[in-house]
Amino acid sequence: MGSTAYRGRGRPRGFVEEEALDRAIRVFWEHGYEGASLSDLTAAMGINKPSLYIVFGSKEELFKRAVARYRDTYVAYAAGTLEEPTAYAVVESYLRAAVDALTGSGHPPGCLSIQGGLSCAPANSGISEFLAGYRAVFEGELAQRLARAEKEGDLEAGTDTAALARFVMSLSQGLAVHAAAGARREDLQAAVDVALRAIAAYLPAGNPVAPATETTGA
Amino acid sequence: MGSTAYRGRGRPRGFVEEEALDRAIRVFWEHGYEGASLSDLTAAMGINKPSLYIVFGSKEELFKRAVARYRDTYVAYAAGTLEEPTAYAVVESYLRAAVDALTGSGHPPGCLSIQGGLSCAPANSGISEFLAGYRAVFEGELAQRLARAEKEGDLEAGTDTAALARFVMSLSQGLAVHAAAGARREDLQAAVDVALRAIAAYLPAGNPVAPATETTGA
DNA sequence: GCATTTTTGTACCGGATGGTAAATTGGCTG
DNA sequence: CAGCCAATTTACCATCCGGTACAAAAATGC
Numbered sequence: 001m002g003s004t005a006y007r008g009r010g011r012p013r014g015f016v017e018e019e020a021l022d023r024a025i026r027v028f029w030e031h032g033y034e035g036a037s038l039s040d041l042t043a044a045m046g047i048n049k050p051s052l053y054i055v056f057g058s059k060e061e062l063f064k065r066a067v068a069r070y071r072d073t074y075v076a077y078a079a080g081t082l083e084e085p086t087a088y089a090v091v092e093s094y095l096r097a098a099v100d101a102l103t104g105s106g107h108p109p110g111c112l113s114i115q116g117g118l119s120c121a122p123a124n125s126g127i128s129e130f131l132a133g134y135r136a137v138f139e140g141e142l143a144q145r146l147a148r149a150e151k152e153g154d155l156e157a158g159t160d161t162a163a164l165a166r167f168v169m170s171l172s173q174g175l176a177v178h179a180a181a182g183a184r185r186e187d188l189q190a191a192v193d194v195a196l197r198a199i200a201a202y203l204p205a206g207n208p209v210a211p212a213t214e215t216t217g218a
Numbered sequence: 219m220g221s222t223a224y225r226g227r228g229r230p231r232g233f234v235e236e237e238a239l240d241r242a243i244r245v246f247w248e249h250g251y252e253g254a255s256l257s258d259l260t261a262a263m264g265i266n267k268p269s270l271y272i273v274f275g276s277k278e279e280l281f282k283r284a285v286a287r288y289r290d291t292y293v294a295y296a297a298g299t300l301e302e303p304t305a306y307a308v309v310e311s312y313l314r315a316a317v318d319a320l321t322g323s324g325h326p327p328g329c330l331s332i333q334g335g336l337s338c339a340p341a342n343s344g345i346s347e348f349l350a351g352y353r354a355v356f357e358g359e360l361a362q363r364l365a366r367a368e369k370e371g372d373l374e375a376g377t378d379t380a381a382l383a384r385f386v387m388s389l390s391q392g393l394a395v396h397a398a399a400g401a402r403r404e405d406l407q408a409a410v411d412v413a414l415r416a417i418a419a420y421l422p423a424g425n426p427v428a429p430a431t432e433t434t435g436a
Numbered sequence: 437g438c439a440t441t442t443t444t445g446t447a448c449c450g451g452a453t454g455g456t457a458a459a460t461t462g463g464c465t466g
Numbered sequence: 467c468a469g470c471c472a473a474t475t476t477a478c479c480a481t482c483c484g485g486t487a488c489a490a491a492a493a494t495g496c
Binding site: 008011012013014047048050051054 | 473474476
């Protein structure tokens, strides 16, 4: 709790845990859980296998730690978008930010929660399930936020907000698939333009929230 | 060419090539290229490794043959949807049929072209690229079809038809991610309902194509 | 019947995998 | 200084990986 971390009696660690984890994130992100071998991981992390096992326990636990840190860093933007004042603003800012994140420079394209392991060998089926659960969390938060918007009169009464959230998350996951395959940022933003027209169709009549011009790219 | 196939001189084959390929499709579909071991494959196909290598050449060639047959069987519905008379009907029938295919019984949920290997070990990066190219083919065909629709006055003049196609394909790929994680058919159809509202926004004024009621599920 | 041809079953190959045992290193404590 | 202890290095483990060599089996052609 603070900067005066207790430095135990033994030999001090030759690496910073968070830094090593960041390196591991990249490897998992690029190659997936099964495509990332321990040799790849330790080489990128700058440590060797016994150190990895002492600190992280196993490859699976390392992966889960990596996903958790990925959420708290690379996907930290998502929570903020839920605080936009209107449903339309929430969806717009989430999808815009997602495309920017999916195609950002300085890290692999796409999304760790999908590339990590959409389907795995029978022995690793737990990884796919773990990631599916992880993805479901934000979809649930978005659905709740949209349900609140409907109560606040910010969406047409009777709107299926769960379906709306599922639509938004499906689109962003499909955009992640495109990004992983090398799609350009502005092309994905143009697809978001289309999606926003759908959201606009759910606004109550006379609602002034819909945008005058489409902003493509960033 | 016909039913009188030439039966060579040697020992006759103990299996039908297409049947074995169908079994392989399931294994790749469920576990991905890297998650499907040769042992898994040969066990499911009912043959042993030398037979597999004589007939299919290698694991990679087997996979590509599997994807080709998958396209010609499980995804055969897609080509037909392009022949619907209007842009709206094309998109609606494609998305409806895609959800039904993604959640169909009697085969793994989701889509082989995504689960097969969104990201791979460095040695298998060719697989991800192969699948990305495969996915791009139908997106291109859909974009062409929508461009024709715009020329025919079936979509607003000036519509970004490439973006529209990218939107539709991104959504369907995201629905595939959801399906692979176990999403229910009717929940995915409800997300399609939302998407169709976006398409409706691109119809010329006074176009009577938009549906009166949303048909959820099938 | 016998040689030929192709597929089959079995057993094996080198290499990589995730994971560890054992011993060395290096810094703290007394 | 000696004693301790954790993190390091190195070497190794059993197992599985994709892929093959080899010989037995089963059909045809002569």
